[in-house]
Structure formats: C-alpha cells, structure tokens
Amino acid sequence: MNETKRYQKVLVTGATGYIGRRLVERLLDTTQFQVRVLVRNRNKLQAAVLDKVEITEGDTFNLDALSKALAGIDTAYYLIHSMGSDTDYQELDRISAENFRNACIQAGVRRLIYLGGLGVKESASKHLLSRIETGEILAAEPDKIQTLWFRAGVIIGSGSASFEIIRNLVQKLPAMITPKWVKTKTQPVGIEDVLAYLAGGVDLTVEGNQMIDIGAETLSFKDMMRQAAEVMGLKRYLFPVPVLSPKLSSYWLILFTPVPLRLAAALVEGLRSETVLQNDNARKLFPTIQPIPYHQAVREAIEELEHNQVISRWCDSSAGIACDIKDFDNPAGAVLRDVREVVLGTATPDRVFASACSLGGEKGWYRYTLLWKLRGIIDKLSGGYGLNRGRRLAGELRVGDALDFWKVVDIRKDKRLLLFAQMKVPGKAWLEFDIQPDRLVQTAHFLPRGIWGRLYWYSVLPLHHFVFSDLAKKLVERAQGNI
Numbered sequence: 001m002n003e004t005k006r007y008q009k010v011l012v013t014g015a016t017g018y019i020g021r022r023l024v025e026r027l028l029d030t031t032q033f034q035v036r037v038l039v040r041n042r043n044k045l046q047a048a049v050l051d052k053v054e055i056t057e058g059d060t061f062n063l064d065a066l067s068k069a070l071a072g073i074d075t076a077y078y079l080i081h082s083m084g085s086d087t088d089y090q091e092l093d094r095i096s097a098e099n100f101r102n103a104c105i106q107a108g109v110r111r112l113i114y115l116g117g118l119g120v121k122e123s124a125s126k127h128l129l130s131r132i133e134t135g136e137i138l139a140a141e142p143d144k145i146q147t148l149w150f151r152a153g154v155i156i157g158s159g160s161a162s163f164e165i166i167r168n169l170v171q172k173l174p175a176m177i178t179p180k181w182v183k184t185k186t187q188p189v190g191i192e193d194v195l196a197y198l199a200g201g202v203d204l205t206v207e208g209n210q211m212i213d214i215g216a217e218t219l220s221f222k223d224m225m226r227q228a229a230e231v232m233g234l235k236r237y238l239f240p241v242p243v244l245s246p247k248l249s250s251y252w253l254i255l256f257t258p259v260p261l262r263l264a265a266a267l268v269e270g271l272r273s274e275t276v277l278q279n280d281n282a283r284k285l286f287p288t289i290q291p292i293p294y295h296q297a298v299r300e301a302i303e304e305l306e307h308n309q310v311i312s313r314w315c316d317s318s319a320g321i322a323c324d325i326k327d328f329d330n331p332a333g334a335v336l337r338d339v340r341e342v343v344l345g346t347a348t349p350d351r352v353f354a355s356a357c358s359l360g361g362e363k364g365w366y367r368y369t370l371l372w373k374l375r376g377i378i379d380k381l382s383g384g385y386g387l388n389r390g391r392r393l394a395g396e397l398r399v400g401d402a403l404d405f406w407k408v409v410d411i412r413k414d415k416r417l418l419l420f421a422q423m424k425v426p427g428k429a430w431l432e433f434d435i436q437p438d439r440l441v442q443t444a445h446f447l448p449r450g451i452w453g454r455l456y457w458y459s460v461l462p463l464h465h466f467v468f469s470d471l472a473k474k475l476v477e478r479a480q481g482n483i
Contacts, residue, residue, distance in 0.1 A: 014079030021312035044400035070107035157191025158304035159313035187215030190297030334445035347479035
C-alpha cells in the first residue's frame, strides 16, 4: 500500500445517523484512512471512536465549520437530510447540498460520495424527489468535483426504519388487511452491502460522475413480509384491499410499529411508487460485491438484535430537535418540578444507576407500565413517537439514544441520567435521575408553553403522584435485589 493511500483523509457527515455510525466504524477498520467527522454535537458519538477520529462540530449551514471540516480532505461523504425539520425540508436540503458542494470545491476535495434513494422523478414521492434533487445539486459541477451518487431502496439491517416496520408488523399481526401498495416492486439491500459500496467508493478507479444503483432481488412489500415471516418461523396472511388510503395506512403503521406519523406518511407515500434499479453500474464498477438475498439480510438483522449488537437505529439523528440533543441537556430553565427522594439503604450508587439505565423497552416502567403505554398511544395518535420505539440495546444507554418517547441527553456514570421528552406536550419536559451517595433524587422537570402548558401539568399531577413515586421506589428496590 503506498503512502498516499495510507494517509488518505475522509470526511463523514451524518456520523451520528443510522448509516453514518456504521460507516465510520467500517472505515476505521482499515489503516488506509484518516477519518474526520462533522457532527452537531460531539457527545452523540460512540465512545469507541472518540479517540480514533478528528471531530468538527457544526453543520452544513455553518460555512465556517464546513470550511474547517473539509480542509485537507480527499473524499467527503454526504449522508444527511432535513426531513426531520419542522420547516420546509426540501428547501433546507437544497441549501445544504449547495453549501456542501461549493465548500468541497473550494477546499479542493477530489471526490464527493452521496447516498440517496432509488426512484424516477415522474413517479417519485415528495421525500424521494427531494433526495433526487439533492443528488442533482451535488453532481452539478462535474468539471470541478467528481460525485459518486449511490442510490438504494429499502435498506434492511438491525435498527433500520424499514426493517423495524416489517419486523413489528410480522411479529404482532398474524393476519393483515393491507393497502394496494404492498404489491409495489422494490429492490431491498442489506446494510452490510450498502456499507461495502460506500467504503469501496473511496478508492474506486473511474472517471467523471457516476450514478450507481444498488439492490438485491426485485420483490414486492408483500413478498418481503412473507419472507421475513418465514425467517422468523411464523405464518402470516396478507389481504390487499383497495380501500385503505395513504392516511389510513400511515395510522396503521404508527399503531403497530415504532415510527412516528411523519415518517410513516413519507414511507407510505414512497412505497406507492416502484423503486427498482435503473442501471447496472454497481455490477460493473464493484464486481466483487454480490448483494446478499433479502431473506439473508433479515436473518442477519435478527441475529444482531438477539445478540445485542445493534450499532445504530433509524431514530439516532435527524434535522429536527426530536433527534438532536443540543441545548436540551440542561433543565435549569424549567419552572415546574416533581421531586421524589428515596434512601438507597443497602443499594449502591452503581447499582441504582444500572437500574435506571435498564428502564423502558421490553422491561417497561414497573407497576404503571399500562399508564405509560396509554400515554404512548395518545402520543402516537398526536404525531409523536409513542412508547413502542423501545431502545437500541436492553442493557446499555449512550447519549443520543432513543428510550421509548424519551431521548438520552446526559449520562454521568453512577451519578446521573437525564432524559428529554419527545412526546407531544405543550412545553419541554425532562426526567432526571440524580444518584447521590445515600439517596436517589428523581425529578420531573417541565417548562410550560403558555397557559395550556400549565393546565397540562396540573391536570396530570394526580397521575404523577402514583407513577413517579412508584418509579423511584422500584428503581431502588431493584438495585437492592428485592425485585
């Protein structure tokens, strides 16, 4: 290996997202690259990579941060989008892509690598159309910078949105009345194959811009559900009917899967159009990569779940505050609080901390889990995440992880766990576990928005009396080994 390749510098944007987290680890597995990341909050990076990468804080709307991040970079990955934003995400995507392309050109970057979605403009959904437009913007200056534009359809891997939807529907529903779009054709691809293509793009010998469509066999969503059921050893029946509208389909998804209404609506809209390969450049340019069949990708995703090896999830990062933690890791401004103190007794701080970190997911919230689930259903129907988003791993939390309808915004080992509420509430809410040498101080913080925020807080106080009191006591009892 020559010296030029050994010290090739690569920038990964979206490094705390579903694809980005895994790509960073893949690139670090070789001595060929020096990896730099551009992130909004360095605290969201997994601890295992902190001392192995260069970190620049900022985003693609901060030109100074972009310039700093791209200095000396040979290849830059663009793995970000603005769909989670509450504003016009299409316009934000345009501005972001133009900023990034121009900054790459100014910095002398040799190659830009982008991962977008399969589809054609004539039939693409709003979301897919934005992804196509992003690719066109990034590739608009071929005489100044080369762009490799990878396009994938349904990505199957532990923690991916598509896999989470399929897995939840198959596991929970023995029979399903489904909309017509379950017959729509797509070409799913396993996450490991996606990473292989992306990583291979750095050293690919090719001239000019390239659009590279990636995917395995052509299947309908109905085929995917049935094959997933077979892998799980289940028998499932699907009955397509013409009466389920996209809106009804979206509500169906949010009730039985972890995704919120906005994402469900985007996925349903996208599934109404075929997303199949438009070229065979992947085979020509990467002859050594043979995409694994869909059923094998499902099997590998399930094995990762069963062995607690989930590196990233679909909800790790987005453009909206719901998946970011910047400015949400300090509840000092809250004006309303519910404080519960429990003496540790025979429990030690480290065991109480571990007990707090095991909350949620399949283990639930102790005695009043049913009330938490009811609140989750209400949240789902209101457009929020709801409770069934669960958690990445059963026994581990990291900053930025989703925990049911909470987001982990601060962790101090054996001392503090702070959760920021992502449920739909008229204000901002936190749940804090402060572990002192002799007691647990559990505090629900709330910053109301107007009169409705205050009315909400006082209306749920009776429930808080039971739920939060029980939660604090059970956490300590569990740490004592009594439950």
